[in-house]
Amino acid sequence: MTTMTLAKALNSGLRAAMELDPKVLVMGEDVGKLGGVFRVTDGLAKDFGEQRVLDTPLSESGIIGTAVGLAIRGFRPVCEIQFDGFVFPGFDQIVSQLAKVRFRSQGKVPMPVVVRIPFGGGIGAVEHHSESPESLFAHVAGLKVVACSNPDDAHWMIRQAIASDDPVIFFEPKRRYWEKGEVSETEPAPLFSSRVVRSGADVTVACYGPLVKTCLEAAAAAEAEGTDIEVIDLRSLSPLDLGPVFGSVRRTGRLVVVSEAPSEASVTSEVAARVQEECFHSLEAPVLRVTGFDTPYPPSKCEDDYLPDLDRVLDGVDRALGW
């Protein structure tokens, strides 16, 4: 076990993957000399050279489109999109090529590409720097979508994503980059799995990314008031691994799904739909959601209102219990 920040855990995960396989490339805007605007790729260019850590032109479609070509050639590119709101120029290449080349070629051309995207708000940023677009990608067949929430997962999930022969959209909780945690010596869990991060008997809370910590804090606060919350970190958003959620809901009868993203047609709606299909007779209350609002991400002076916090999570829990 080593203690490090989430950003450093990603960095060491990238480094390990690059050492293991010379076909792994890191590419993106400012990822070389600067080490990325969040320093996630710090030092990699120095150690692996500019042909494996590419400071690319400022062009997101170019980053994804050339990564597709490099993958056809046999490379395993790891692309960095600088901020969540900048991914959309590359969305066409992600949806039209990255997600479909394997299917189009019936497996003859695999697409082992990882697209890293720092996501979510809470950092007081200007427009386009705080978004949670994960549901847009989860909706696209051919992609896999994951979100890490802590340094251990950050380190191991990025390594597993790079090792995957499928394209993985990898969401990193940017406001947690500098928070520290322990990183295991060995792989703690498969990539596409969810995990119960706190056991509880009264209400199940499912969440991912930056809000896992918020939900754990809410659970600790609720415990003081006598409510026992089970917290599940979904980790994989597509495919969803809902077995642990079903098991939990069958015991608690109540589920609150939490996310920063707007609720409409989202990962949280998908979880709600599937839980009611599988656990209909176990539910004591409808599946409730605590999410960002169905608005564009607001100016940062409003984000404390926009983002689900400890109180809003507990409000959701209370509503589920009081149904």
Place this chain on the structure above:
Amino acid sequence: MSRPQSWVPTDPRSAPTREHVLSGLHGTDEGGAELVQLLTPEGQRVSDDRFGSWADDVGAEELKGYYRDMVLVRRVDREGNALQRQGQLGIWVPLLGQEAAQVGAGRAATPRDMIFPSYREHGVAWCRGIDPTDLLGIFRGTDHGSWDPIEARFHLYTIVIGNQCLNATGYAMGQKFEGKVGDGPDAEATMCFFGDGATSQGDVHEGFVWAAAYDAPVVFYCQNNQWAISVPLERQTRVPLFQRARGYGFPGVRVDGNDVLACLAVTRWALEECRTGNGPVLIEAFTYRMDAHTTSDDPSRYRLADELELWKLKDPIERVRVNLVREHGVGQDFFDEVQAKSDELAARFRAFCVAMPDPGPDRMFSEVYAELSPQLAAEKSAYLEYHASFEGA
């Protein structure tokens, strides 16, 4: 706005006026002074100081080969149109008129080079050894492309306009990273096919920028067939397309796209430039789409038949036939033999098409992922079970 009757030019080769353009009529077949040509529309072999030597080795036998390629490809193309009209294909994308642009470029590439096509490149596919029947699934709806792109070094058709320019650039960057650019015998290059309409896409611009930034060994091969479905070239550009390369810092050449020898020579040169580290290069093959955009299109709504008549005089196949007869004394036997071969190929193409089985419902779930998720596996088995419940009903 002028009416069609009012624009008939006194000199049929004059450039279109702004009025012609605004009225939606293109009306030029004039490639300008910078057009590289080695075989005139009248079938006369001519010299070119810069590129002529790249086709010096082409004698009667080679030229007969290119003639055969073009006739066979055109025959397959016409059969594709017919199969669509008869309900055997959902759609066909004709290449009529672009045979020289495709065969010249396709025959310039070595087996080591990689090619990224758009969706009209049946002639390039032919040169890569892909059997025409392998194209049918795309248009019949049984698959999205059935050949092995890695083995054939010919990527699957890309339908979203311009996407492949970035994919090709990335592939070429990979060739460079692997040390396949230089004077060695294993040097490689990449070629990317796209049309005049695609040049308005951001991905083509980004492809040019990236290829230049990384000195990627990629030949951007633009078949300017004058029309992006119904929209003439003037809506895409103010300058001749080959001149755009200059703005990105690499050479651009305009070649007579109906001249198979010129296309071969210029592409050989461009690929060699790329293999030896002087890439990228832009080639504009100045040609004409003599048929509709696809079998769903109706060109009579947006262009005059006169324009087609002008271009028929520049037919890419006829000029080779004339040259073979006049300058190489090739007799009728050869042409009869090619004709017979093309009929044979068309018959095989047709027979294969009508016998193609529909894929089963399990095809939908095949190779979506390397690792099928439990969720998708459950969807698959539930649907297959439902589907099977109708059997014998």
